[in-house]
Amino acid sequence: MKAAVLMEKDRMEIARIPRPEVEEEGVLVSMTQAAVCGTDLKLIRSGHRDLSLPRILGHEGMGEITASRHPAFQKGDRVAIYPGCFCGDCPACRAGHTSRCETIRIYGFNRDGLFRTVIPFSAKEVSSLVRIPEKSDPGVVLAEPVACCLSALGRFRYLEKTTALVVGAGAVGSLFTALLLAEGWKTVLVADRNPRRLSSGLPRGVRTMAAGTGGLRECLERDGWGGKIGFLVPCCPSGLDWPFWEVMRPGGGVSFFSGRGRKTEPLALDADAVHYLGLTLAGSYGCDRKDFVFAASMLARKRLDLSFLDCCRVSLSELEAGLDRLRNGRIRKVIIDRF
Ligand SMILES: [Zn+2]
Ligand SMILES: [Zn+2]
CATH class of the missing domain: 3.40.50.720 (NAD(P)-binding Rossmann-like Domain)
Structure with missing residues (x-):
């Protein structure tokens, strides 16, 4: 399977990586859509406070559970992915402010991100998955920025x-x-x-x-x-x-x-x-899981219509071409919809 890996500053590669196995009490998510944002461009061009390399990029996306050994998820469930991996137990998490978790890891920054075909989530990490209705509007892919x-x-x-x-x-x-x-x-x-x-x-x-x-x-x-x-x-x-x-x-x-x-x-x-x-x-920096859940549910039901936004759709292999269009300012958003 494929992944978009930032090897070093200004050098991103579409790499072949092994398909993951599903861990005990974990799930596998096959990506259906991921969005590229200005922050990704910034990461590639000049790094970021929270970035470590090499790194699979991507922090905005949604997918489908294709294997589950976790009681709360079934094969076929659709999920939006909250980009933070939080402990759930520190004072910030307990107060609902997961973005300020003492040990937060952010997908696409200091934990491998969403620009890949299949993503494994461990028992600890499934708290990043937010179930959405099967017939959700594709706008859910923008739940993170919203x-x-x-x-x-x-x-x-x-x-x-x-x-x-x-x-x-x-x-x-x-x-x-x-x-x-x-x-x-x-x-x-x-x-x-x-x-x-x-x-x-x-x-x-x-x-x-x-x-x-x-x-x-x-x-x-x-x-x-x-x-x-x-x-x-x-x-x-x-x-x-x-x-x-x-x-x-x-x-x-x-x-x-x-x-x-x-x-x-x-x-x-x-x-x-x-x-x-x-x-x-x-x-304000990032978002708490509760904001993400609210945004995903609003977008899934099209209560916030984002169809005005100028997007282009690419496959993961065409990501570089999509990034160029983003750099030129010709479009606002690149959506990867084939992995
Ligand atoms: Zn973003
Ligand atoms: Zn925490």
Whole structure:
């Protein structure tokens, strides 16, 4: 069978690896779909805090149980795969925050990932599997990025759903936008410095703004949004590198959702503005299993319709060509649907 292995920085290979055996109380999952995201590109190009090599990539995917020695799973069950392997027992896990598990291993980062034909799960690891209905919408493959958005949004549930601003119209920016609209935010603005990214692949009802982070404040003020942004989500590394506090409404929220890449300078921030405006700033990284379960069930039943997203479908062997299209920014998402 095949696997996409990152051997070293910038060198990914489609390798032949032995088919796994099913362990006692374990299962085998044959992959049906996996999605490639910007983080995978980043891993290949420049590594990541949580990456060790060589590594089979992939942290977004779903499959079918093809062998089971575990009482809770049967051959034929469809599953979405939560990308964290957590202990279930530490204080964070017990509080439901599996993404902060003391010993978490992340598929495609520090544990082999989902870009392979068949994946073995041990008795300990089956807690990463979330059963979904047999006739689930294929959009379930995006449960992980949607769950990351839900996880970030979960820290701001108290906000009045006025005007939200998403900075960066890549795949995650587009998904976050869809989620905000679905949750009833009155106005959702999405800004990107690349006007082409604003011309397609976004949900209906969003308002677009072509502006780099440098000129974003001016654009917002010119269009009458100064002081009116109730919720700000950066969905690109430079999403907070501008005086964003100047456009926030009192009591607004700012999600520290995207990492800032390899920046050497710490973020400049007007602490007095945060103080006087009573802003809430909250970080978020990854997603808890409960967010993933919620996202998978929402997508399986098409309660969040992501058909607007521009995707291309490839086989695992064609992954490199798919990555190129992603690098060129021609599409937002690559789905592997043949393994
Ligand atoms: Zn991802
Ligand atoms: Zn734990």
